[in-house]
Structure formats: structure tokens, C-alpha cells
Amino acid sequence: xxxxxxxxxxxxxxxxxxxxxxxxTGRKPEMVWHRENELPDGVDFIGIPGGFSYGDYLRSxxxxxxxxxxxxxxxxxxxxxxxxGVCNGFQVLTEAGLLPGALMRNAGLSFVCRNVPLxxxxxxxxxxSQYDSGEEIVLPVAHHDGNYQADEATLDRxxxxxxxxxxxxxxxxxxxxxxxxxxxxxxxxxxxMPHPERVVEPAHGRTDxxxxxxxxxxxxxx
Amino acid sequence: MKARVFITLKTGVLxxxxxxxxxxLEGLGFSGVNDVRAGKLIELDLAEGTSxxxxxxxxxxxxxxxxxxxxxxxRPEPA
Numbered sequence: 187x188x189x190x191x192x193x194x195x196x197x198x199x200x201x202x203x204x205x206x207x208x209x210x211t212g213r214k215p216e217m218v219w220h221r222e223n224e225l226p227d228g229v230d231f232i233g234i235p236g237g238f239s240y241g242d243y244l245r246s247x248x249x250x251x252x253x254x255x256x257x258x259x260x261x262x263x264x265x266x267x268x269x270x271g272v273c274n275g276f277q278v279l280t281e282a283g284l285l286p287g288a289l290m291r292n293a294g295l296s297f298v299c300r301n302v303p304l305x306x307x308x309x310x311x312x313x314x315s316q317y318d319s320g321e322e323i324v325l326p327v328a329h330h331d332g333n334y335q336a337d338e339a340t341l342d343r344x345x346x347x348x349x350x351x352x353x354x355x356x357x358x359x360x361x362x363x364x365x366x367x368x369x370x371x372x373x374x375x376x377x378x379m380p381h382p383e384r385v386v387e388p389a390h391g392r393t394d395x396x397x398x399x400x401x402x403x404x405x406x407x408x
Numbered sequence: 409m410k411a412r413v414f415i416t417l418k419t420g421v422l423x424x425x426x427x428x429x430x431x432x433l434e435g436l437g438f439s440g441v442n443d444v445r446a447g448k449l450i451e452l453d454l455a456e457g458t459s460x461x462x463x464x465x466x467x468x469x470x471x472x473x474x475x476x477x478x479x480x481x482x483r484p485e486p487a
Contacts, residue, residue, distance in 0.1 A: 244470070244471070245473055248470065248473070252469075252470060280475075281473065286475075287475060288473055288475040288476045290421070290422070290424075290476060291424045291425060292424065293422060293424050294424070295424050295425070295428055333422075333424075335421065335422070335475075335476060336475070360422065360424070
């Protein structure tokens with residue numbers, strides 16, 4: 187599987203995401219700088235990493251969402267290539283209009299950095315087939331702006347269409363309906379605040395994130 | 409030519425920052441504050457002749473996130 191990880195100035199989980207992808211796919215991802223206008227040919231999967239692109243200036247993810255490479259990411263997403271945005275990557279995807287809603291300052295105002303229990307709401311997606319629906323997993327979060335908000339009609343649609351992929355089981359950041367991760371309407375773009383790439387091998391203490399990447403590979407190879 | 413863009417959270421959108429400011433004001437003994445909403449002011453220095461439509465386009469495409477924010481453009485009256 188050929189994957190690409192987008193790198194913005196201020197990304198800081200790009201290496202973690204690359205290491206996780208190499209571990210699971212056996213192939214180093216291409217690291218693509220934000221100024222590129224094109225992605226490498228034949229990319230099967232695109233990852234948008236966590237971090238603080240552009241120092242979170244204006245709004246988290248706002249600048250990165252308008253960088254040249256995002257037009258290429260959009261074009262690939264429209265062709266059905268799976269895209270995952272983790273943490274700042276989720277913020278970038280909402281700012282770019284690839285996912286609905288917005289990620290606002292945590293309701294408690296604090297930066298939240300800890301392991302959080304999550305419920306896998308839908309296991310019938312490109313990304314979650316290695317989990318069971320309703321399964322409880324634990325992934326780390328580390329964010330200041332993870333408070334997912336959208337209007338009621340959008341939230342109802344996300345729920346009704348099975349597009350809420352992950353939900354917090356604890357009070358974490360004030361997200362509407364405890365949403366931790368959502369899909370686009372075509373189901374090939376996933377944004378989530380928790381960091382699956384940080385828990386992919388036993389040395390990390392947990393491996394709950396690994397199955398997300400394994401599920402993705404299975405979907406891509408199917 | 410200067411223009412100012414005021415960006416505010418839409419009504420009903422929770423504003424944790426405004427809440428914290430409110431609490432801090434109360435902590436300083438200001439008891440008559442009913443609510444606080446925080447926003448942004450962006451000052452633009454623009455080429456002469458920049459149209460209102462162009463500034464609005466800047467707001468919609470970057471300066472404001474219209475999912476959660478409203479914007480208002482203020483520019484000096486033409487001489």
C-alpha cells in the first residue's frame with residue numbers, strides 16, 4: 187500500500203503517523219510538504235497528521251486547509267482515496283470543507299492530554315472494520331481545540347447515516363453528542379481527535395490504534 | 409485604504425473564552441456583567457479600489473469560519 191503523509195509547518199505527529207504506517211504496511215509513506223501542488227502517483231491512502239500547523243494562527247487548521255497541497259488532497263478524496271486526519275488533521279479537514287462542523291476550544295479551556303475511553307460506533311467503515319460496533323477502546327488525546335460543534339441538523343444527519351465513527355465515553359472537551367470522530371458522506375474521509383498512531387505496538391502500552399490502520403489496509407486491498 | 413473585519417461567534421455557539429473572561433471579571437469584583445462573548449478584530453490595509461465583494465470573499469474563504477462565526481466589515485466612508 188502506498189501512503190502519503192502531509193507535512194505542514196508546525197506538524198509534530200507526522201513522524202509518529204509515518205512510523206505507524208510503515209509498521210503496519212511494511213512500506214515507508216511519502217512525506218509531502220504543504221507547498222506541493224500534487225501528490226505522488228498512485229497513492230492509496232493520505233494521512234494528515236496532528237500538531238500545531240501555523241501555530242494554530244487564526245483558527246486551528248485554518249491556514250493549513252488553504253495550502254496548495256490541500257487542493258490535491260481534495261481531488262484525491264473526491265476520487266475515493268481514503269484520507270484520515272488525526273487531531274490537527276481533523277481540524278484541517280473541517281476547515282477545508284472535507285468534513286462538516288468545526289472544532290472549537292475545549293469547553294473546560296484546558297489542554298487535555300490523557301488516555302480516553304471511546305466507543306466504536308460503526309465498524310462498517312473503511313477504517314473500523316477490525317473493531318466491533320459498540321466496542322470500547324482506549325486512545326490518547328492531546329488537544330486544546332477538540333470541542334466538535336455542528337448545527338443540530340448536521341449532527342442528526344451524521345448520527346442517522348452512521349457517520350459518527352467514535353464517541354467519547356468520558357467528558358473530554360465538550361463535543362456535541364460526545365463526538366470524537368466522524369466520516370464524510372462518501373465514507374472515505376475520517377477525522378478524529380484521538381491519536382491511533384500513538385498506540386500501535388506493545389511498547390506503547392496499548393495497541394488499540396493498530397487495528398484502525400490494519401482495517402484500512404484490508405479495505406484498500408479488498 | 410483600511411478596512412476592519414469583526415469576527416464574532418454565532419449566537420448559541422458556546423464561547424469558553426468569553427465564559428472565562430466573565431468569571432475573571434467577577435473575581436475582580438465586577439458584579440454587573442451579564443455575559444461576555446470574545447471575538448476577533450482583523451485590520452486590513454488594502455489597495456485603493458478593493459471592492460466590498462472582494463473583502464467579503466476574503467471573509468468567507470479564510471478570515472471567518474462561517475460554520476461557527478459571523479463577520480462584519482467596517483470601512484471608512486468614501487471621501
